[in-house]
Amino acid sequence: MARAAPRPPEDDMARRQADEPAGLRARFGPDEPLVLDAGVALSPFQIAYQTYGRLNAEKSNAVLVCHALTGDQHVASDNPVTGKPGWWEIMIGPGKPIDTDRYFVICSNVLGGCMGTTGPASADPATGEAYGLTLPLITIPDMVRAQAMLVKRLGIDTLFCVLGGSMGGMQVLQWAAEYxxxxxxxxxxxxxxxxxxxxxxxxxxxxxxxxxxxxxxxxRYLVEGARPSAGLAVARMAAHITYLSDMALHRKFGRRFQDRDAPTFSFDADFQVESYLRYQGEAFVERFDANSYLYVTRAMDYFDIAADHGGSLAKAFAGTKTRFCIVSFTSDWLFPTADSRQVVHALNAAGASVSFAEIASDKGHDAFLLDEPELFAITRGFLDAAARARGLAGPAG
Amino acid sequence: MARAAPRPPEDDMARRQADEPAGLRARFGPDEPLVLDAGVALSPFQIAYQTYGRLNAEKSNAVLVCHALTGDQHVASDNPVTGKPGWWEIMIGPGKPIDTDRYFVICSNVLGGCMGTTGPASADPATGEAYGLTLPLITIPDMVRAQAMLVKRLGIDTLFCVLGGSMGGMQVLQWAAEYxxxxxxxxxxxxxxxxxxxxxxxxxxxxxxxxxxxxxxxxRYLVEGARPSAGLAVARMAAHITYLSDMALHRKFGRRFQDRDAPTFSFDADFQVESYLRYQGEAFVERFDANSYLYVTRAMDYFDIAADHGGSLAKAFAGTKTRFCIVSFTSDWLFPTADSRQVVHALNAAGASVSFAEIASDKGHDAFLLDEPELFAITRGFLDAAARARGLAGPAG
Incomplete structure (x- = not known):
C-alpha cells in the first residue's frame, strides 16, 4: 500500500482543533489506509498523541509508552477530560525513571479508544454519524500498526524503547515481534x-x-442520544476488583463500615469497599465510551502472539536483536508471573537478550501504576544500560 | 418468646401444597415469631426443607446440611424446578459419604431464599403482595435461628452433625458458636x-x-409483572468466575473458539468460555429470584462471628464440646485456606477438638461440590469417628 513521506510533528501540532481535547493529532487519509486484521481497510483515521521531552538530532532517543485498557495519551501531563494528573507522572518527567530531560516520550491513544484516536465514538465519514458497532473490530496488532504509522510520520526509524503495562505490555510484545x-x-x-x-x-x-x-x-446510543452509564459502571466495578489484590482490598478497606460502626441493614453502600467501588464506576462513565470498552476488551481477548506464529511464541521472536526486560508482580492475579515466565522462556529460546524481575508487592495488578520503588529502579537501570549500548548521551546537565 | 410443643415432621408433610414446589414446609405462626438481627420480628414465616433417611428412635442420627448462596433444600433428590439431580447427590445417599442408610439428613432452604422458605418473593401477609425490599434484611445468624426452630419442631435436641460448604459453612460455624x-x-x-x-x-x-x-x-418487579433477568444474569456470570480457579477455566476452555478455529471479529460468544458463562447466566435466571440474590449476598457480607463476640473468634467458640473438621482447597481463591486456618487457630485457642485438611485441588471454590475423592474420604472418616463417639450403630446391613 502507498505510503506518504514522513512529515515532521509540527504538521500535526498545527492541526489542533478547538472542539477536541487538547493534544496532537496525526491524520491518515485515503492514501494511507490501515488494513485491519478483520480484513477491511480503515480510512481515513486519526491518532491522538502527546509527546514529552525533545527528539534529538539523531532521532535515537524516542520512547513509546503504550497505555492500558482505559488509559490514554495523557501519560505525563494533566488530562483535559478529568483535570487529573497524567496516569504515569510518577514514572515519567524531568529526572524521573523515564527522564524527559533525556528521552523523547510519545504516547498515543489506541485505535478503538475514545480520546481522539479513531474509535467507535468517532464519526464514520460515510454517514457523518458515530460508527458504533459498524466500526470493524480492532486487534492489538492493529493498534500497533497504527502506532508504527505514527512513529514513521514523526520521522523516527527506530524507537529507543517501547514500554507499557498490562494491555500496554501486550502492545510492547507485539511491537517486538512485528517490528x-x-x-x-x-x-x-x-x-x-x-x-x-x-x-x-x-x-x-x-x-x-x-x-x-x-x-x-x-x-447506537450516541446517535440516539442515550448513554449506557449503568451498564458501563457495573463493567468497571467488576474489572476494578481484578486490578487489586485480596490483600490490597483488605488493607485499604477491610470490613470497615462507611460513616458508622454497624450495618444499616439495607442495600446502601454500608462497607467502605462498596462505596469505593461505586465511586470507581461513576467516575469511569464520565470519561470513557461504552463501545470503546467493548472494542478494547475484545482486542485484548483476541491477543495471542503464538497463535499468529504457528503456535510458537519463540518463533514470533526469532531473530530479534531487541534488549528485553520483563517485569511482573507477585500479587498480580490478572497477569500472574507465570505469564511473564512464558515470555521469558520464549525469548530465551529465541536467543534474545532478556532480563526478568518479579517484584514483591501486595498491590496486585495495579502495582505497575503505583509507587513501587523497585519498578522505578529497574526501569531507570534498564534504560540507562540500553542508552549506553545505544550510544545516547548521559542525563542532561 | 412462647414456643409450641415439637410436632413430628408428618404434620408438615401433610401440608404440602399443590401451588408450591414439592417438599416439606414448617410453618411458624404468630405464636412463634423470629426476631431478626435487623431488630424486627418476622411472623408468620415458613421453612421449606427436605429429609433423607430415617430419624432413629433416639433422634441421635440427624445431619443438617446447610446450602450455599444459590443452593436449596433439594440436596439429594431431583430438583422440581430445574428437573436436575440434587446439588450434592455425589455426597449424600445410600452408601455414600453421608450415608442415608445410617443418618437422617435434613436440608432446609435458607431464610431469604426463593425455594419455599420465606424470602423477598414471598407474599407479605400484611399486603398480600410480594415483600420485595420491604422484607427486613436477613443475616446468617437469622438463617441459623430459623433452622434451629425447624430442628426443634422436628423433635431433635442435638444434631449429630452440621455441615456445608461456602455460605453453608458459615452457617455451620454460626451453629457451633450459637447452639x-x-x-x-x-x-x-x-x-x-x-x-x-x-x-x-x-x-x-x-x-x-x-x-x-x-x-x-x-x-417491585414481581408486583409490577417485570423480571430483572439481564441484571441477574450478569451478576451470576461475575460470581461464577469466582467459583472456579484460573487453572480450571484454562483446562476446561483455554482460548478455544466456539464452533470454529478463528475469531469472528464480532461481539458474539466467540470463545467457549464466553458461551459457557452466558449459559450460566441464562440458566440461573430461570431458577433464582433477583431480590433473594440481594438478600442472601448481603447476609454473607455481614457475616463476622468475631465481631459478634467482642472481636474474638476464640471467644465465640469458648466452652465448645463440638468435634470439628475444617476443610479447604488449595485453589480456592474465594475462601482461601488462610480463612480456614483462622478458624482452626480460634478453635485451638478455645480448646476444641479440631482436625484440619487442606485438599490439593485445582478446581477452585466449587471443588466442594465436585468429584473430590479426598473430600469424600475425609467426610466419611470424620462422620464414622463421630458416630463411634456418639454411640451410633454402624452402617445398616
Whole structure:
C-alpha cells in the first residue's frame, strides 16, 4: 500500500482543533489506509498523541509508552477530560525513571479508544454519524500498526524503547515481534503474550453488563442520544476488583463500615469497599465510551502472539536483536508471573537478550501504576544500560 | 418468646401444597415469631426443607446440611424446578459419604431464599403482595435461628452433625458458636468466619448489576409483572468466575473458539468460555429470584462471628464440646485456606477438638461440590469417628 513521506510533528501540532481535547493529532487519509486484521481497510483515521521531552538530532532517543485498557495519551501531563494528573507522572518527567530531560516520550491513544484516536465514538465519514458497532473490530496488532504509522510520520526509524503495562505490555510484545528493526529495547510490565480464559471471562462479564443496559441501544446510543452509564459502571466495578489484590482490598478497606460502626441493614453502600467501588464506576462513565470498552476488551481477548506464529511464541521472536526486560508482580492475579515466565522462556529460546524481575508487592495488578520503588529502579537501570549500548548521551546537565 | 410443643415432621408433610414446589414446609405462626438481627420480628414465616433417611428412635442420627448462596433444600433428590439431580447427590445417599442408610439428613432452604422458605418473593401477609425490599434484611445468624426452630419442631435436641460448604459453612460455624449444646460435630468446608473485602466487592458488583436493570423496578418487579433477568444474569456470570480457579477455566476452555478455529471479529460468544458463562447466566435466571440474590449476598457480607463476640473468634467458640473438621482447597481463591486456618487457630485457642485438611485441588471454590475423592474420604472418616463417639450403630446391613 502507498505510503506518504514522513512529515515532521509540527504538521500535526498545527492541526489542533478547538472542539477536541487538547493534544496532537496525526491524520491518515485515503492514501494511507490501515488494513485491519478483520480484513477491511480503515480510512481515513486519526491518532491522538502527546509527546514529552525533545527528539534529538539523531532521532535515537524516542520512547513509546503504550497505555492500558482505559488509559490514554495523557501519560505525563494533566488530562483535559478529568483535570487529573497524567496516569504515569510518577514514572515519567524531568529526572524521573523515564527522564524527559533525556528521552523523547510519545504516547498515543489506541485505535478503538475514545480520546481522539479513531474509535467507535468517532464519526464514520460515510454517514457523518458515530460508527458504533459498524466500526470493524480492532486487534492489538492493529493498534500497533497504527502506532508504527505514527512513529514513521514523526520521522523516527527506530524507537529507543517501547514500554507499557498490562494491555500496554501486550502492545510492547507485539511491537517486538512485528517490528523487530524498529525496537531497540522493550520493557513489557505485568502482561502476557495471550489473554487467559479467566481474563476473557471477566471481560465478557463487562461486555454483557454494557449490552444488557437498555440505554446501549444495540450500540447506537450516541446517535440516539442515550448513554449506557449503568451498564458501563457495573463493567468497571467488576474489572476494578481484578486490578487489586485480596490483600490490597483488605488493607485499604477491610470490613470497615462507611460513616458508622454497624450495618444499616439495607442495600446502601454500608462497607467502605462498596462505596469505593461505586465511586470507581461513576467516575469511569464520565470519561470513557461504552463501545470503546467493548472494542478494547475484545482486542485484548483476541491477543495471542503464538497463535499468529504457528503456535510458537519463540518463533514470533526469532531473530530479534531487541534488549528485553520483563517485569511482573507477585500479587498480580490478572497477569500472574507465570505469564511473564512464558515470555521469558520464549525469548530465551529465541536467543534474545532478556532480563526478568518479579517484584514483591501486595498491590496486585495495579502495582505497575503505583509507587513501587523497585519498578522505578529497574526501569531507570534498564534504560540507562540500553542508552549506553545505544550510544545516547548521559542525563542532561 | 412462647414456643409450641415439637410436632413430628408428618404434620408438615401433610401440608404440602399443590401451588408450591414439592417438599416439606414448617410453618411458624404468630405464636412463634423470629426476631431478626435487623431488630424486627418476622411472623408468620415458613421453612421449606427436605429429609433423607430415617430419624432413629433416639433422634441421635440427624445431619443438617446447610446450602450455599444459590443452593436449596433439594440436596439429594431431583430438583422440581430445574428437573436436575440434587446439588450434592455425589455426597449424600445410600452408601455414600453421608450415608442415608445410617443418618437422617435434613436440608432446609435458607431464610431469604426463593425455594419455599420465606424470602423477598414471598407474599407479605400484611399486603398480600410480594415483600420485595420491604422484607427486613436477613443475616446468617437469622438463617441459623430459623433452622434451629425447624430442628426443634422436628423433635431433635442435638444434631449429630452440621455441615456445608461456602455460605453453608458459615452457617455451620454460626451453629457451633450459637447452639453449642445442639451440635455434636461440625464440618465447615471452603468457608470463612467472616466475609473478606474482596468477596464483599464481588457481591456488590452483582447487586449493582441487578439494581441497574430497569426491570428491577426498585425491587417491585414481581408486583409490577417485570423480571430483572439481564441484571441477574450478569451478576451470576461475575460470581461464577469466582467459583472456579484460573487453572480450571484454562483446562476446561483455554482460548478455544466456539464452533470454529478463528475469531469472528464480532461481539458474539466467540470463545467457549464466553458461551459457557452466558449459559450460566441464562440458566440461573430461570431458577433464582433477583431480590433473594440481594438478600442472601448481603447476609454473607455481614457475616463476622468475631465481631459478634467482642472481636474474638476464640471467644465465640469458648466452652465448645463440638468435634470439628475444617476443610479447604488449595485453589480456592474465594475462601482461601488462610480463612480456614483462622478458624482452626480460634478453635485451638478455645480448646476444641479440631482436625484440619487442606485438599490439593485445582478446581477452585466449587471443588466442594465436585468429584473430590479426598473430600469424600475425609467426610466419611470424620462422620464414622463421630458416630463411634456418639454411640451410633454402624452402617445398616
Amino acid at each position: 523487530k528493526d524498529m525496537v531497540f529495547s522493550a520493557l513489557p510490565i505485568a502482561t502476557s503474550a495471550k489473554h487467559s480464559a479467566q481474563n476473557i471471562a471477566f471481560h465478557e462479564v463487562g461486555r454483557q453488563a454494557i449490552m444488557a443496559d437498555p440505554q446501549w441501544r444495540g450500540g | 453449642k449444646d445442639m451440635v455434636f460435630s461440625a464440618l465447615p468446608i471452603a468457608t470463612s468466619a467472616k466475609h473478606s473485602a474482596q468477596n464483599i466487592a464481588f457481591h456488590e458488583v452483582g447487586r449493582q448489576a441487578i439494581m441497574a436493570d430497569p426491570q428491577w423496578r426498585g425491587g
